[in-house]
Amino acid sequence: MMAYRRVALIGLGLIASSISHAIRRAGLPVTVTGHARTGATREEARRLGLGEIHDTAAGAVRGADLVILCVPVGAMAGVMEEIAPALEPGATVSDVGSVKGSVIAAIRPLLPEGVHFVPGHPLAGTEHSGPAAGFAALFDNRWCVLTPPADTDPRAVAALEAFWQALGANVEVMDAEHHDLVLAVTSHVPHLIAYTMVGVADDLSRVTESEVIKYSAAGFRDFTRIAASDPTMWRDVFLNNKEATLDILGRFTEELFALQRAIRLGDGEHLRAYFTRTRAIRRGIIDAGQDTAAPDFGRAAQPAPAG
Ligand SMILES: NC(=O)c1ccc[n+]([C@@H]2O[C@H](COP(=O)([O-])OP(=O)(O)OC[C@H]3O[C@@H](n4cnc5c(N)ncnc54)[C@H](O)[C@@H]3O)[C@@H](O)[C@H]2O)c1
Ligand SMILES: O=C(O)C(=O)C[C@]1(C(=O)O)C=C[C@@H](O)C=C1
16 A cells, blocks of 8 residues: 655656656556746646646645655755755655765755655656656666665655555665765766767867768767756766766776777777677676666657756
8 A cells, every 4th residue: 555645746857747647657546746946847747737736845745745856966955945844744755866875965964853764766767857758657667776874764665665666666775875886887977978978079070060960870879868968967966976976987087098008009809808898798788687778768859947
């Protein structure tokens, strides 16, 4: 049985909208409430039928037994300050931020007595933003990582786990620091590399008169999709996962220099051995059934986030 009867979503973008759609698809007996900063986003959310939309964050969380913060990582603390006085004793606050350590450090001191805090991160998304970008199947067969601090009530963790499973996700519980290191490898640094590669191509296209875009091959197109992701969200990811990102980036640069040297020296053995190793990793992902790209990446480009 679902532990929640009233779920509040704060920040009505891609993730909040997808949660609302997935709740409806699952037929959960819960009332969804929501709040967005701007009137235009609130209007859009109403039009999309995302739930009972309130003009204030405090209004949206009043009476809610689950509150999910769905704003950029750098905006979490400000939102928490705003809602703290309106939270119900016994309610659970969670979030969907892409970084966990800094969000926990920012939110914990602001938590009222008797309110649970179970941080979360669904490992699912697209390059699109805003409420119209959301869709019910986003979390299907994707991981949702929960990073509860050690003293969290296990019943609050179990309830949130059941909630995400009802939305189609597989749940894993891990330490926040470990989460931030793993995500630096699997998501954050890859995004930075994509941003850089597309920037380099853009610089070059001024010389080649847009041929880079015209003749872009599949690999580069994948980079451009990733590099179209929301600038505010990704600025906040890097500013808030500084240590792990810099650690992985340092290792990346060392490997890149080794490959650069192999190319300069004509060391084909090094290149072949390296690419053979990485091919095996890709095959391992497929064999493990984890090549679950989010569906419908081809959808039309969304407008910039409105709220
Ligand atoms: N997009 C992804 O692929 C993805 C995947 C998993 C988790 N996340 C995380 O989910 C969260 C939301 O991402 P999204 O993709 O839904 O973003 P989005 O841009 O689609 O939506 C974010 C919403 O937060 C609002 N917002 C921004 N700054 C705010 C502030 N200072 N106060 C109040 N509201 C503010 C925006 O107006 C917008 O409505 C982020 O923390 C992100 O790291 C994103
Ligand atoms: O496919 C994409 O658009 C994404 O980048 C989604 C992605 C990821 O790296 O997998 C991006 C950031 C989130 O924190 C979680 C998921």
